[in-house]
Amino acid sequence: GENVEQHPSTLSVQEGDSAVIKCTYSDSASNYFPWYKQELGKRPQLIIDIRSNVGEKKDQRIAVTLNKTAKHFSLHITETQPEDSAVYFCAASIRSGGSNYKLTFGKGTLLTVNP
Amino acid sequence: ETGVTQTPRHLVMGMTNKKSLKCEQHLGHNAMYWYKQSAKKPLELMFVYNFKEQTENNSVPSRFSPECPNSSHLFLHLHTLQPEDSALYLCASSQDLDRLQYFGPGTRLTVT
Numbered sequence: 001g002e003n004v005e006q007h008p009s010t011l012s013v014q015e016g017d018s019a020v021i022k023c024t025y026s027d028s029a030s031n032y033f034p035w036y037k038q039e040l041g042k043r044p045q046l047i048i049d050i051r052s053n054v055g056e057k058k059d060q061r062i063a064v065t066l067n068k069t070a071k072h073f074s075l076h077i078t079e080t081q082p083e084d085s086a087v088y089f090c091a092a093s094i095r096s097g098g099s100n101y102k103l104t105f106g107k108g109t110l111l112t113v114n115p
Numbered sequence: 116e117t118g119v120t121q122t123p124r125h126l127v128m129g130m131t132n133k134k135s136l137k138c139e140q141h142l143g144h145n146a147m148y149w150y151k152q153s154a155k156k157p158l159e160l161m162f163v164y165n166f167k168e169q170t171e172n173n174s175v176p177s178r179f180s181p182e183c184p185n186s187s188h189l190f191l192h193l194h195t196l197q198p199e200d201s202a203l204y205l206c207a208s209s210q211d212l213d214r215l216q217y218f219g220p221g222t223r224l225t226v227t
Contacts, residue, residue: 034215043205043218044158089158093213101213102171107157 004092006106014114019080021109023090024072032093032103033073035064039086047088048075080113087111118142121206121219128196129227136191136222138206146212147189149181150205152221158205164189165212196226 006023013019023033034049050057050064050073057064063076073092077084090106119140128134140147149161163171164183178200180192189206203223207216 032213032215043220045218046215049215091216096212102163103209103213103216105158105160110155 004090004094004104004106006090006109008109009107010110010112012112012114013080015080015082017080019077019084019111019113021075021088021090021111022072023074023092023106024070025092025094025104026071027092027094028068028071029095030071030092030101033064033066034091034103035075036089036091036105037086038089038108044089077111080111082113082115085111085113119206119208119217119219121204121222123222124220125223125225127225127227128193130196130198132196133192133194135193136204136206136224138189138191138208138219140187140189140206140208140217140219142208142210142217144208144210144217145186146209146214147183147186148207148209148216149189149191150207151202152205153202162191163212170212193224196224198226200224201226 004025031052036044037047038044048062048064061078066073087108087110089108091103093101094104096102122137146165151159161175162181167183178195182190203221205221206219209216
């Protein structure tokens, strides 16, 4: 199918710990994988993305890893802070017919960072 | 933050009212989207337009009627809504259907 599965649905960590959110996809031809952060009452915003020709990408405390063989990608947040508390969505470009692709979202992970 | 704008930001309407939500993007994108986000629930894709043509309708009830007069504007016309339609309605746009989507701030809709 064309689903993107995201786990866990909720994640609670202590401030300073690391948080990892995982997504799997079904289409081996998928080539673009963004991650969004949605703070309470606000719009989803891109925090990091990765393309299929790269295995890992870092931006300060945030990193994304991609395993094309296993068809999964993960968001890693190190040294978590209370302001990291939000809903995080993964997405993947999934084939929608012929040579057409569309961006498909996971169901989101509610991350709570406890002070 | 002003690439995709939505109006109104908040809307309270009765079940017999007719109202419209407006979305405008200033990014030169070709695709626009409507999402519904209920409390503590995932993003639910409602409609997709690409080059002004509707390419996706995810079994949305007919009380929601989209309109895309050009690639920069997207409307969602609402009539005879139900209380369970209360949610955050997000508009998004992207250069193409498989590219990064940029979201508007959303319209918080309450149906009484």
